[in-house]
Amino acid sequence: MEEETKIMIKLEKAAKVFGSEAGTFTALQETDLEIRKGEFVAVMGPSGSGKSTLLQLLGGLDLPTTGSVRVDGEPLEKLSEKERTLFRRSKVGFVFQNYQLLPMMTAAENIALSLAASRTPKAEMERAVARLIGQVNLTGKEKSFPSQLSGGQQQRVAIARALAMKPKLLLADEPTGNLDRKNGRDVLELLSRLNREEQITVVMVTHDRYAAEAASRVVTLLDGAIASDEAEKAVAK
């Protein structure tokens, strides 16, 4: 029982099969996976190996064709569409490779998106945004529009947006994929810090060996199946 409460993610025989006229395609084979609270997991693997598919299952953006996905004790496939949305809103933060900021909104407004969607009172929202802006080191950029920010800054806005609802789980799909080394490092540091200081569980898809070093555990996918799952040396240190 004690073990249970420490587990953030539990996949049991979860598989994802896409069907189209051309036939079916198994993007993720029957997979068992456990991620404990507070872990920083990097998911690696060649292109098309099913990394994004896995991440989407974890965030309840998509449901497994078979098997079950449990996040923080919630069996996602048993939730209704609306419950899953509210689950994402309150428990999961998403970070995407291409930031996905709304171009017609300022940095502060982008950060406040989920807060606004859940009708947070204005004063509270402003306080939260101020805190988040500080957390991601963007003080002074509140009023800037995405087109006026660098890639690294945009990604930090996106991370702040993901953190707005104080999620327990942060899912990032190649968050450094579009960034240069320096900016990439900043983002990784930010993620590590969040993981360390706020005990946020982080699952990050990456192609980058170097980026994976920030993680405490590396899961490697190959053709939709877990090929290896090992603790990173960095943590052992």
Add this chain to the structure above:
Amino acid sequence: MTLRQLAWRNLMRRKTRSLLTLLSIVIGVASILGVIASVESAKKALPQYLQSVFGKADFTVQGTDAYFRENAISSIQAVEGTASVAMLKHSAKLKWDAPGITDIQKRVDLRGYSDTDTALTAFQVVKGKLGTDGAVISDRTARVWGADVGDTIALVTDTGLREIKIAAVVRYTIELMGPSSWTMAKYHPWTVVVPLSAVQDWFGLAGKIEGISIKILDGTDPSRVQERVAGQLKERGEELYVQPVLLDADAQFKDVNTFFLALYMAGFLGISLSAFVIFHSLYVSVQERRGEFAAMRTIGYTSDQLRLLVLYEVLFLSLIGTAAGLLAGSGLAAGLKALLFLLLSIHQEAGTALAAGFLAAVPAGILIPLAASLYPIRKAGRSSVADELRKKTRPVRRRWPLIAGMVLILSGFFIPHLVLLVPLLTGVALVFPYLFRGFVACLKPLYRTLFGFTGELAGRNLSRSLGRTSMTSVILCLGIAMIVLMSSLNAALIQTYERVIHATYGGNLDVMLHHIEPDDLQLLRDTEGVADAVTYPLQAVVWHLNGDKRKLPVYGVGEDWIDRFPLFTSEGSAPGETIRRLASDELLMDRISYQLWGGTVGDRILLETPEGPRSFRVAGVVETMKNSGYGAFMNKEHFRTSFGVKYERNALVLKQEDYAPLQLRENIFDRFGARIEEMFGPEDWVSVISAVYTGSFSVVHLLIILATVISGIGITNTLLMNIMERIRELGMLRAVGVTRSQVVRMVMLEGMGIGAAATLGGILLGTLLLYLTTRFLDIHSLTFPFRVSPGILLLIALFGLAVSLTASLLPAARAAKTKLGEALRYE
């Protein structure tokens, strides 16, 4: 791979987008076909409609006496290419024992027809059989009476109680005019068509008829028929004459051309909006791929190759779309035509003429897409590859559309013709994007306060693809403006008629008796509710006009009473004074007959009198709506001597103030009973006129509503494109916890924003158009006050919003159904 294959591949790869573009071509082509078919059908249907209102016959034969011998019909039937019916009318009373039904409600106009099954009567049988010796009633009458074929109608006649079986129930027509309920029966009598012999027999009129109606069958020359009929009548040596019926209807609707212009305008609007929808969606779909084209140029495609590629793509789409559009359009055209004919209650079996529609729709379906795609592709070819890839498209704000638009709008103020719509609407289309930007700026805070988060998102989205969105909005705006204009004109027309009819009806009631006896006038004056009454003579005189013969109703007017019973209004002096000054060979003409005549005041016209043709001097022109505003007025004394009329048939009645009009009718009916041939008040006339105009306008309304629905489809298309373009954004929103219903609301609010701008703009523009047109428009020699009814505007606003709401449903559903995984992966 050849470019053609690549083009096809591209289309297949983006199925949804291709389908959307295809859809807009299909809709555009189909609606062009539908609009043209409607205009064509209306062109055919309207004269028929008017004729069915004013009589189906082309000619009538009448005598100088009330009745003439029945056998005249046989000489007319000898004339080939005609159908003819001899008629004898008489009033009778229904024997109907039911509590609360008074005598006035039992009035029946009996129409004896020598034949009920002819091309002339053209009854549409609902049930039963024509051409037998039974009675024919309309379905409306049958419904109120609860009667059916085989039931017996009992009538009280001069010669006692008579019974006749119902042989057929037919669709309601003007000849079978009758009340729609027992209450309405207080205003109008019922009409029953019976065999001629029945009327002759029941009323002691053996061998007599009072008129013959003649219809020219298709392919026969009308003037020859008239000649031959006239010849036949001359041979008989009786005082009979033939005269065309149609000319009267022409006079009634001399402004049918104005109406057709309105019809063409509506059609033009429908076609341009359809064309616009096609243009717009093609333009957008090519425009948004500029980045892709730029990328293709980096891998070595030349601008020419790109252009050809797009050309192929568009050609494939337009060929398929046009073909499908023609198919769908033929169905639409047939449906619209049927609807139109239903609205005008005309029956015609002829197929829909699609040739003209095809001629317009095929080029529109193929050329407009090509034109729409070439412009953006040319731009893509010119701009630098790097620019496009960076996708930093800074909106260029050009000034010329604003200036050109203003000039066009201003020019509309100086064109005293309905054609002003063309520059005005074009101008508004050019200026609209600027206004739309302002509207969105005002809408944003409103949306935020009203709808919170979703309102905020929708407001911001609206200002994103401003060009596309405002174009969509302006399409709807133009449609709504036209609705405002046409429906207000319709209402203004009817109100004006109402005013003029009441002002020149000569009292509250015109009672026509078979003939008026010396004590009748006193009897009438003594009737309860009657404040005053006079009698007047009226003769439909034969008028020799440019070698033609036509009828001119001439009124004998008493100078002592005309000011109390105004039958017309005249400029300069009061009617009484004007009549007093008339010499014995002078008359006043109303505007319509005056225009028909084409002469000038002071000239003479030739009228038939008992002493042969005599010329009369036209002393002035007056305004009247009596007899739908077609007639001439003489001093009663001179009228008597000129036309030798021995008796009068009509009495004008002034009602005591506050006395109920219906009660007055009942009282008069109680006094005179079956001797009353007709009782007609200004309110009856108003209802007839408004029915005719509303019927005619229904065609225009139909077209405009069609155009508006097309604009609604434009909104759907734009919203769908917005969604496709922002599909990843939608995925992100949903990922960070925006619920499905919030997304739905956001899309709906975007659509409603487009619709609200269009509705507001349309109402303002429509009001301006109304103001401009009422300055010069005159229909039926009447001018119209500029007035907008808040009720109509409210209704139209609701309609505009309903259209945009409906248009947003599909995109909203589509946005809600977005698969998150796929959305985030898109492209």
